[in-house]
Amino acid sequence: xxxxxxxxxxxxxxxxxxxxxxxxxxxxxxxxxxxxxxxxxxxxxxxxxxxxxxxxxxxxxxxxxxxxxxxxxxxxxxxxxxxxxxxxxxxxxxxxxxxxxxxxxxxxxxxxxxxxxxxxxxxxxxxxxxxxxxxxxxxxxxxxxxxxxxxxxxxxxxxxxxxxxxxxxxxxxxxxxxxxxxxxxxxxxxxxxxxxxxxxxxxxxxxxxxxxxxxxxxxxxxxxxxxxxxxxxxxxxxxxxxxxxxxxxxxxxxxxxxxxxxxxxxxxxxxxxxxxxxxxxxxxxxxxxxxxxxxxxxxxxxxxxxxxxxxxxxxxxxxxxxxxxxxxxxxxxxxxxxxxxxxxxxxxxxxxxxxxxxxxxxxxxxxxxxxxxxxxxxxxxxxxxxxxxxxxxxxx
Amino acid sequence: xxxxxxxxxxxxxxxxxxxxxxxxxxxxxxxxxxxxxxxxxxxxxxxxxxxxxxxxxxxxxxxxxxxxxxxxxxxxxxxxxxxxxxxxxxxxxxxxxxxxxxxxxxxxxxxxxxxxxxxxxxxxxxxxxxxxxxxxxxxxxxxxxxxxxxxxxxxxxxxxxxxxxxxxxxxxxxxxxxxxxxxxxxxxxxxxxxxxxxxxxxxxxxxxxxxxxxxxxxxxxxxxxxxxxxxxxxxxxxxxxxxxxxxxxxxxxxxxxxx
Ligand SMILES: Cc1ncc(COP(=O)(O)O)c(C=O)c1O
Numbered sequence: 001x002x003x004x005x006x007x008x009x010x011x012x013x014x015x016x017x018x019x020x021x022x023x024x025x026x027x028x029x030x031x032x033x034x035x036x037x038x039x040x041x042x043x044x045x046x047x048x049x050x051x052x053x054x055x056x057x058x059x060x061x062x063x064x065x066x067x068x069x070x071x072x073x074x075x076x077x078x079x080x081x082x083x084x085x086x087x088x089x090x091x092x093x094x095x096x097x098x099x100x101x102x103x104x105x106x107x108x109x110x111x112x113x114x115x116x117x118x119x120x121x122x123x124x125x126x127x128x129x130x131x132x133x134x135x136x137x138x139x140x141x142x143x144x145x146x147x148x149x150x151x152x153x154x155x156x157x158x159x160x161x162x163x164x165x166x167x168x169x170x171x172x173x174x175x176x177x178x179x180x181x182x183x184x185x186x187x188x189x190x191x192x193x194x195x196x197x198x199x200x201x202x203x204x205x206x207x208x209x210x211x212x213x214x215x216x217x218x219x220x221x222x223x224x225x226x227x228x229x230x231x232x233x234x235x236x237x238x239x240x241x242x243x244x245x246x247x248x249x250x251x252x253x254x255x256x257x258x259x260x261x262x263x264x265x266x267x268x269x270x271x272x273x274x275x276x277x278x279x280x281x282x283x284x285x286x287x288x289x290x291x292x293x294x295x296x297x298x299x300x301x302x303x304x305x306x307x308x309x310x311x312x313x314x315x316x317x318x319x320x321x322x323x324x325x326x327x328x329x330x331x332x333x334x335x336x337x338x339x340x341x342x343x344x345x346x347x348x349x350x351x352x353x354x355x356x357x358x359x360x361x362x363x364x365x366x367x368x369x370x371x372x373x374x375x376x377x378x379x380x381x382x383x384x385x386x387x388x389x390x391x392x393x394x395x396x
Numbered sequence: 397x398x399x400x401x402x403x404x405x406x407x408x409x410x411x412x413x414x415x416x417x418x419x420x421x422x423x424x425x426x427x428x429x430x431x432x433x434x435x436x437x438x439x440x441x442x443x444x445x446x447x448x449x450x451x452x453x454x455x456x457x458x459x460x461x462x463x464x465x466x467x468x469x470x471x472x473x474x475x476x477x478x479x480x481x482x483x484x485x486x487x488x489x490x491x492x493x494x495x496x497x498x499x500x501x502x503x504x505x506x507x508x509x510x511x512x513x514x515x516x517x518x519x520x521x522x523x524x525x526x527x528x529x530x531x532x533x534x535x536x537x538x539x540x541x542x543x544x545x546x547x548x549x550x551x552x553x554x555x556x557x558x559x560x561x562x563x564x565x566x567x568x569x570x571x572x573x574x575x576x577x578x579x580x581x582x583x584x585x586x587x588x589x590x591x592x593x594x595x596x597x598x599x600x601x602x603x604x605x606x607x608x609x610x611x612x613x614x615x616x617x618x619x620x621x622x623x624x625x626x627x628x629x630x631x632x633x634x635x636x637x638x639x640x641x642x643x644x645x646x647x648x649x650x651x652x653x654x655x
Contacts, residue, residue, distance in 0.1 A: 008526070018495055020452040020521035022573060025550035163458060164448065176451045183550060183573045281496045281522065282449070294470045295497035296448040 003204075003248040003315070009197020009285075012321060014314035017196035018281045022180040026188070027284075029103065031198045037102050038095065038205065050094050051209060054127070055084045057091075059210075061217035061373070066345040073366035076227070077348070077376045078214055080239060085123050087116040087351065087378030088207060088239045093189055095206030097124045100187035107131045107186040111161075111175040113140055113168035113235065114306035114353060115147025116378055117191030122156035132156040135174040137167040140305045146382050165299035168235070168309045172283050192236025193313030196284030200241075200313050207242025214373060215246055222371060229366070231256045232375035233356040234327065235271075235306045237313035239377040248324060257316055258356045260302035261329035269301035273312040274320050274327035282311040288320070303332035303386060304352035306378075328363070330356040338362070339380060339387060351378030352386060399488035399516040400542050400565040403439060404601045404622065411623025412614075413440040413603060414630050414647075415492065417460040418477075419469025420446070421634055426477045429634075430485050432644045438487065442519065442625060443478075445471055445493030452521060454577030456628040460635075471501050478513035485514070490544065490565075492519040507535040517542035517565045525562055533562075546570050549589040553596060560598040569593055569621060571606045571613075577628035578607040582616045590620035614651050626651065 009015040009031075019027055037043050051057040059079045068075045080088035093110075100108060108130050112118030118134040125132035134151055138160045141148050151158050161170040172194075179188045193200040193207075215225045230247060232240035234257040247253040262270035270276065270290075277288035282297060290298040290310040300310040319325035330338075335352060338359035343349045350358060354377045366372060380387065403411070414433050418426055426443070433441055446464035450457060478489070491510055498506050498520060510518065518541055523532075528543065536543050542565030547556050550573055560567060572578065572586055593602055604617035605625030617624035629650065633643040 016524065016527075018522045018524060021546040021548050021551060022452055022521075022570060022575075024555075025548070164462070169449065173449055173451050177454075177575050180452060181574045280499060281494075283451070284522070291496070291500070293500065294472075295500035296465055297496075 003245060005197065005201050009201065011315050011318035013279070014285070014287045014317040015197055015200060016286050017284060018286060019196050019284045022183070023176070023196070023284070026179065026183055027196050030202070033103060034099060034198050034202050037099050038202070043098060043102070046098055047095055051091065055090050055094060056082060057209065058213045058217070059083055061214060061221065063221065064346050067342065067361070070345065071361045071366060071372070072368055073370040073372055075361065076371065076373045078210060078243065078373055080210065080375060080377050081348070081350065081354065081379035085116065085120045086381065087120065088210065088242060089117040089191055090120040090123065091209055091242065092191065092203050092206040092238060093117070093120040093124045096187070096189045096202070097128055097130065100189070101128065103187065105185055105187040107133070107182070108189055109133045109135065109175050109178055109186055110189045110191060111135045111168065111171040112191060113137070113171065113308060114304065114351065115140065115144040115151065115382060116306060116351070118156070118158070119147050119150045119154070121189050122151040122154035125156065126154045133159060133178070135159050135161050135171040135178070137161045137165070137171045139166040140168065140171070143385070144305050144382050167300065167305065169297065169300065176283070192238040193241045193315055194236040194283055194285065194311060200285065200315055203238050204241040204245060204315060207238050208245035210239070210242035210375065211244065211246040214243070226250050226253050227371040227373045228252070229254045229256060229370060229372040230375065231258065231357045231360050231372065233258045233307060233353045233377060234312060234316060235309050235353060236311070237316040239375055241313065241315055243373070243375040244325065248319070255319065255325035256360060257325055257327040258360055259327055259329045260304055260307035260356055261331045262301040262303070264331055265329050270329070271300035271302040271308050271310065272329040273310060274316070275329050277312065285314050287314045288312055288317045304335065304356065306351070306353040307356065328360060330359045334359045336387065348376070349380035349387070350376055351380050352383045354378055398540055398542055398565065400440070400490070403488055404566065407439065409622060410618045411439045411603065413442060413623060413625045414438050415442040415444055415625055415627035416630055416634065417444040417446055417457060417464050418474045419464025419467050420460040420631065421463070423467045423469050423473065425640060426474065427481050428640045430481065430489070432641050434485055434487050436644050436648060439623065440488045440490065442490045442492045442627070443474070445474065445491060445497055447494040447497055450494060452575055454575040454628060456577045456631050460631045471497055475509050475513050478515070482514045488516040489514060490517040490519060491515050495520050495523045503532050504535045507539040507541055511539035511541055515541065517544055519544045519568060521546050525558065529562060544568050547593070548573055549586065556593070556596060556598070560600055563600050566601040566603045566622070567598065568625070569602050569604045571604050571608070571617070574606060576606055579609050580607065581612050587616065587620065594620065609650070611651060611653055
């Protein structure tokens with residue numbers, strides 16, 4: 001079973017399209033066309049073949065023996081880190097750029113936090129011969145340098161977002177403003193399940209390949225399609241949406257989203273939207289967000305640029321409200337610790353974002369018979385500076 | 397009668413409306429700015445509710461908005477200031493802002509409060525029309541508040557007609573597909589767009605905004621529509637001059653000056 005919003009893009013109370021008239025034309029064009037296009041045979045064929053031949057799908061479902069022993073349950077890692085460009089982000093980018101081409105767009109813009117979505121967008125634009133501009137918070141440009149260099153090498157223009165917290169939220173604002181000013185030939189590739197309808201649904205559909213594959217792979221390995229747990233980190237919520245997608249209506253599968261607590265949910269330096277957020281509108285959709293009582297959006301904090309966002313996709317706000325998934329905050333330090341542990345135990349250096357999901361394994365009690373799938377959303381190359389800092393401190 | 401409706405009954409052309417951000421340059425500028433604008437013959441004022449993430453605005457209004465928030469401006473404080481001023485300002489006042497701060501305040505409470513402090517109309521560009529008509533129209537009408545929606549060069553005729561049927565007071569015609577604060581003169585396609593709006597025979601007057609910053613742009617707006625809204629150009633003057641009265645004079649000179 002799939003999980004879809006209603007025709008106006010609402011998942012229960014959340015979603016919709018809260019946009020000024022300047023965006024109406026482009027968003028409506030997408031809304032009116034996305035389903036027809038992505039469900040057409042020729043789109044599916046091209047999408048699937050690029051996912052397979054270019055992005056390297058299906059990604060492995062890896063039984064992590066050493067980690068399993070430590071956790072005391074069976075842990076599988078869904079290796080999205082092995083996708084071309086190093087994260088799940090490319091799944092959505094391929095889908096959206098194929099869609100943009102069919103809508104006749106020549107220019108592509110994107111926002112990026114960790115730089116993974118920016119790199120994926122720059123990559124597919126290079127492949128397709130499209131002009132690419134990526135907006136990235138100045139703070140993120142500093143802390144994710146390797147990805148900035150990759151985007152430039154791929155021919156993209158990287159534009160620093162210098163307003164506000166200079167992170168993902170502000171990069172998104174700048175991308176939206178650019179789109180308002182260039183409404184005719186530009187498609188905005190949003191990198192997560194956020195933004196006005198149809199983005200959350202469209203991105204979730206493109207990422208749903210993750211749980212589609214998990215079902216088949218688990219059947220092969222364990223002779224069952226459903227695990228006991230699926231664990232994924234949540235920034236805007238796209239890798240989690242993809243990992244949850246085909247399991248949302250399965251009551252026996254416990255869905256766990258992991259938010260970035262930053263320095264702790266009560267520290268004032270956090271990105272744990274579900275933990276401390278309230279209902280409101282952010283970037284064109286109604287969802288939960290971190291805000292003052294006057295409705296000003298708060299600056300988020302997470303050591304992981306990809307989770308450093310004061311909102312959350314409307315699908316997750318809904319799953320949380322209905323009790324269909326559980327969201328747990330993990331601090332900066334816990335995530336770094338988990339990254340080191342996974343590296344030593346399994347020889348896999350995870351992205352800081354994905355490390356948040358790994359950290360849950362030592363926070364929760366599991367039964368020995370439990371089958372747990374952790375969506376390893378990305379690889380850690382981009383985060384070596386943060387990791388080595390802590391590493392050096394430990395050694396000295 | 398609603399003051400906006402009254403204004404358009406008595407003055408059909410060359411209407412000048414000014415936008416400023418509440419709380420900028422200082423929290424207590426509100427009264428001084430409103431008096432200064434009224435005394436200098438401005439016909440109507442949009443008071444911007446500052447918001448942390450003004451995604452349809454260019455840098456000028458973004459910066460005024462973030463300064464205003466830093467200064468401590470809130471919707472509550474703005475209502476208190478307007479309440480104290482009540483009766484002293486005769487020209488129509490409109491609140492313009494993003495939906496989220498208003499949603500947090502509560503729409504019904506917002507409408508009651510706005511009406512009670514002398515506000516005549518509201519512009520919330522990111523409040524979807526269906527949400528307005530299905531949930532909130534009753535509160536706006538109950539408080540005799542005009543709702544004003546935006547149209548752009550890309551808004552299809554059919555949607556312009558829908559917006560015309562929902563709006564009362566006037567329609568805010570965004571001059572080009574852009575964020576606020578552009579400083580180009582209008583090109584032919586923008587003039588064609590304004591002519592087209594005229595040809596639709598809409599029930600509401602048309603006020604042109606975004607990018608009006610000098611005599612040429614103001615006169616074009618006045619020629620093809622009922623009036624114009626100036627925002628960023630005024631905020632830039634407020635930034636340049638410490639004295640609000642000086643800023644208002646400079647703006648009016650800028651708008652009258654021959655280029
Ligand atoms: C590796 C990785 N995982 C997760 C995320 C968070 O995004 P989402 O919640 O949309 O999956 C990012 C975002 O940059 C990322 O790079």
